[in-house]
Amino acid sequence: MQESRTHKKHIVIIGAGAAGFFAAINAAINDPLLSIEILEKSTKLLSKVKVSGGGRCNVTHQCFDNSDLVKNYPRGSKELKQVFSHFGVQDTIKWFKEQGIVLRTEEDGRMFPYSNDSQTIVDCFISLANRYTIRIRTSCEVFAITKKKEGFELKTNQGLIAATSVVCAQGGHSKSGAYDLIKNLGHTIVAPIPSLFTINLPNEHIKKELQGLSVKRAEVKIEGTKLSYTGPVLITHWGLSGPAVLKLSAFAAQEFYEREYKATIITNWVFPLNQLEVEKMLKQIQKEKHKALPYSHPLFELPRRLWEFFCAQAGILNTKPWAEISNKEMMKLSEVVCRSNYKMEGKTTFKEEFVTCGGVSLKEVDFKTMQSKMVPGLFFCGEVLNIDGITGGFNFQNAWSTAWICASAISA
Numbered sequence: 001m002q003e004s005r006t007h008k009k010h011i012v013i014i015g016a017g018a019a020g021f022f023a024a025i026n027a028a029i030n031d032p033l034l035s036i037e038i039l040e041k042s043t044k045l046l047s048k049v050k051v052s053g054g055g056r057c058n059v060t061h062q063c064f065d066n067s068d069l070v071k072n073y074p075r076g077s078k079e080l081k082q083v084f085s086h087f088g089v090q091d092t093i094k095w096f097k098e099q100g101i102v103l104r105t106e107e108d109g110r111m112f113p114y115s116n117d118s119q120t121i122v123d124c125f126i127s128l129a130n131r132y133t134i135r136i137r138t139s140c141e142v143f144a145i146t147k148k149k150e151g152f153e154l155k156t157n158q159g160l161i162a163a164t165s166v167v168c169a170q171g172g173h174s175k176s177g178a179y180d181l182i183k184n185l186g187h188t189i190v191a192p193i194p195s196l197f198t199i200n201l202p203n204e205h206i207k208k209e210l211q212g213l214s215v216k217r218a219e220v221k222i223e224g225t226k227l228s229y230t231g232p233v234l235i236t237h238w239g240l241s242g243p244a245v246l247k248l249s250a251f252a253a254q255e256f257y258e259r260e261y262k263a264t265i266i267t268n269w270v271f272p273l274n275q276l277e278v279e280k281m282l283k284q285i286q287k288e289k290h291k292a293l294p295y296s297h298p299l300f301e302l303p304r305r306l307w308e309f310f311c312a313q314a315g316i317l318n319t320k321p322w323a324e325i326s327n328k329e330m331m332k333l334s335e336v337v338c339r340s341n342y343k344m345e346g347k348t349t350f351k352e353e354f355v356t357c358g359g360v361s362l363k364e365v366d367f368k369t370m371q372s373k374m375v376p377g378l379f380f381c382g383e384v385l386n387i388d389g390i391t392g393g394f395n396f397q398n399a400w401s402t403a404w405i406c407a408s409a410i411s412a
Contacts (some may be wrong), residue, residue: 019382076387
């Protein structure tokens with residue numbers, strides 16, 4: 001007969017977000033005898049889950065090949081390949097299905113609950129926390145973590161709390177000071193800087209005249225670098241947004257930061273065509289439709305208003321037929337379409353989805369367990385680590401996977 005356990009292990013999780021809840025719940029599922037407590041500095045639980053995906057919660061992304069999946073993480077891709085081999089996208093889908101939540105896939109691969117409501121995920125987590133008697137303390141700020149001979153002592157505004165193990169799941173923060181708890185235990189913190197933001201073009205006419213228009217496949221790049229990404233681009237009232245811009249912002253986060261968010265952004269609105277190919281096509285159209293008005297016949301599947309804007313930039317009058325278009329005007333039009341230069345001056349946070357790169361140095365974490373290599377019993381999961389993904393459910397997948405491994409190690 002197995003000996004009954006009289007002394008419970010007490011697990012304290014700092015942060016009531018996606019990673020914190022997922023770690024707590026899975027640890028409790030693995031070992032219902034664990035005493036688990038979540039400490040949340042604010043009064044809100046799962047606030048990022050609630051607002052993500054426009055309030056629908058982009059749970060994950062339909063990408064089952066881990067080699068492809070990790071390409072969506074500007075930082076942490078190498079470490080996550082190992083993590084995803086233990087708990088990947090299919091495991092996420094299965095886990096939520098076991099809780100009665102079926103996920104559906106949209107055309108771009110993003111996955112949402114069938115309810116199309118993030119509250120479904122929030123309610124699921126709160127319900128499971130209650131079922132497994134996980135204690136949740138809100139308005140509980142942790143001031144210090146002290147390593148003791150056995151376990152830890154946390155100094156909080158609600159008194160001292162003893163713990164066998166501590167899980168740091170505070171998420172990403174814009175200020176280095178937010179990581180002092182971990183730094184004071186001897187860990188290296190990579191200075192946090194913004195990731196996932198849109199590009200401000202305060203002095204460009206394109207955003208003043210064409211806000212709301214989008215192109216399905218364009219290329220955006222930073223002049224003077226090899227940094228470029230393709231995908232849908234949206235013109236907004238402040239500048240450029242859309243998946244290609246957000247991907248560029250994430251992978252070029254350090255570059256943008258060093259340039260103080262001032263750069264020349266070169267945009268090819270008809271990617272993968274280049275300027276020579278476009279010029280050749282325009283000359284062919286000129287031969288075939290010499291009486292037609294270029295201004296009135298949009299090409300390359302560009303929105304009409306955007307095409308008209310490009311024609312005007314090339315100096316082509318709306319009354320001029322193809323036959324009267326000069327070679328100089330033709331070259332200018334092809335240049336505007338394929339190499340539009342915009343002066344970036346600043347950035348704007350993408351919706352409510354605040355993401356930073358930076359956090360706990362990955363060299364100091366054992367990704368087989370998510371435990372600190374320096375402080376036994378200290379664990380990490382989610383965006384508190386120097387890991388970040390592009391938009392599309394990738395940051396949540398990082399949270400689920402690292403939290404699952406964390407929970408497995410704690411309850412072993």
